[in-house]
Amino acid sequence: MSNQNPGRCPDCEGELSVVDGGQPWCTACEWNLTVYDPQVLPPRGWLWLERWGHGVATRLDNRLFTENHRSPAERSHWTAARVLLVAISTVLVLTALGCLIVGGMLMLRDFPSIWVVPGLGLILLGIVLRPRFGRGPRKRHRLRREQAPVFFALLDEVASAAGAPVPDSVVLASEFNASMARYGLRGHHSLSIGIPLWLVLTPQMRVALVAHEVGHLVNGDPSRGLLVEPALSTFRRFAEATGAERTLGYVFDADRGGNRGIGQLLFELVLWVISRVFLLIHIGLSALGLREHQRAEIRADAVAAHVAGSEALTALLDRSALSDVITTAIGHAAETKPPLRWSELADRLHQGRTAEMTQYRQLTQRGTSLWSSHPPLGLRSSLVESWPQEEPTVALTASQWTQIDEELRPWYTAAHRAVLGARDYRPDSEATIR
Template sequence: MQNACPECAGDLTVFEDAAPWCGRCEWNLDAFAPVDGGWAARAVARLDRRAGFRAGRALVALGESAVSRRATAGFVVLVAVSVLLTAGLLVTAGIGVWLIATGRLLPPILLGGVLIGLAVLLRPRLGRLGHAVDGGWTLPADSAVAALVSRIADATGAPRPHVIVADLRWNASAAVVGLRRTRVLRLGVPLLLALDDQHQVAVIGHELGHLKHDDSLRTLVTMPARTVFGRLAQYTTLPPGDAVDRGLEGVLALAYSAVQLVMGTLSWLFWTLHLGLHLIGAAEQRRAEIHADLIAARAAGHRAALESLDVLALASRLS
């Protein structure tokens, strides 16, 4: 195995099963270990990771503009699409109600019920407090962790969470859920135990940064654009197997094959739209993470913020 970079002759870094890379010129840094699954799964994972790597490079090249709070073009597109989709769902539900209210025969009444059900299935979700705390333990307001969170929130100007939940995951997250917009902070006990005091401040500061910059609100107003087409792709995907696998013959086999063709095409189109909208919003999501990282650095210092990212990068191997 070569120990020098073929591009700049610098020393190569090797970590377990990862491909060697050069930290000086970033040669081969976009190479990733293969994932389990078929060729399609491997191709999608490879393209996804390389796209993420290119996006990271592009984000670094943006410089100070990456931390601007002005709405990006991608965010405006997502909001516009969300408004149109929300209006479409309301119209769909309204037509369903009208068909049920005015229908005298069973077919229009059933169609109205289907339209209302479709609108309900595709509606934006506000989240539920019960789901947000599921699988964890709510910490009392007078606990040491709650006191630490309050101190970090006061130091960074971030709002205090209404609920703090501890669980057994190697992760931490923040969300605003429900009609009352309850702020929930989840902290994984294994992750906190793996960090020293200053790194804990950095991780908590990062999550509070999401609350400070209203990332949940920005997510909510773009949710229809990011979820409707994905759900439609899921609902139009038929179970694997063809007519022969289901023991169909003759006209039934031909009809089922036709349904598969139509539904498969629709599912592919919906999935393509879903992927495209997520690609449009990717820059906005990366900016949200940068803003949260800046709050982490403000709370714990730049060195602690960077070192905590190293621990988080190893979380999948430690869990």
């Protein structure tokens, strides 16, 4: 948030907020809050599409907020979007199966004969169209129970309080993020905890983080199910295979590829059109799928509020909204402060911005997009605050947290090295005394 004075709100005379020369908005009455601001949400492809998507997303966010205000909505199993995604997936799977069967029959017809050619073609098409189930993390990347018994005890306790199964594998990642992924035909689950994020959280926020991810296993996440996977990934693969990254400028670039004939140019042009069609279909379907996923995020938040307490969850969401501020500060502090002190630093930064928290929450709403997997953080924290406040069900003792920190120390050190890059670590005296 920049400090330049953008003036006063025309509606309520309140102070305006603005991001680096973008469009101002009013924190007090939300005047101009929902306009599209490329400064906050730079277009990833077509500007018109991003602007349109932002407008639709803002309306859908409002609806999501209304649906979940005061109490989280029950899971609705069959929305129109889900019916469409499942229907498309079914057609794709049946087509793949049909290609394989008919291809095989053609191959065998009067074998060997000219029928081998179309037969082989159909079989290849069937292979390309087949549904993918994803692979789990490699064994050597997984955190083993004996490496971190207290951490796993926390995971067990959270899963039991949430009424969820314990994830099949755990990975400690280097992102400022956490996630739950599904893999394999039988639907195994892998929990990924980003250590850089983990390190800037208070103990109870960490419980909320794990509880949110485990919360995804309670009500099921319809957008991750096997039934919708083909619809959500096939057209992306087709767009990539036909050269989605090629722009028209690239196709017409005369300096490229020496002497291309008119035939080759036409071929590339047709391919360009085909890839755009696939891309548009994919963009449309993923917008539907991601909105389904957003509802699952709210339900996971409801589980997290129950397990870790509403206060810790709101604090976690607000802290995530401050991630840019925090990661920048950690980047500087890493030279003198060990990872075990990063959460203190984040606490101070967070407390120093309590008065501006509404602005930071509004900023996340301003950055909303039809292609976000998560509802804006500000919308989520406001929803959690509107629900009946819950006390924590799971809370660890200080000595248990010390044990967890000890178990995860090698990953903390690795995260520290990654932040430092080529710089040296020179601990200040305060840090060495501890």
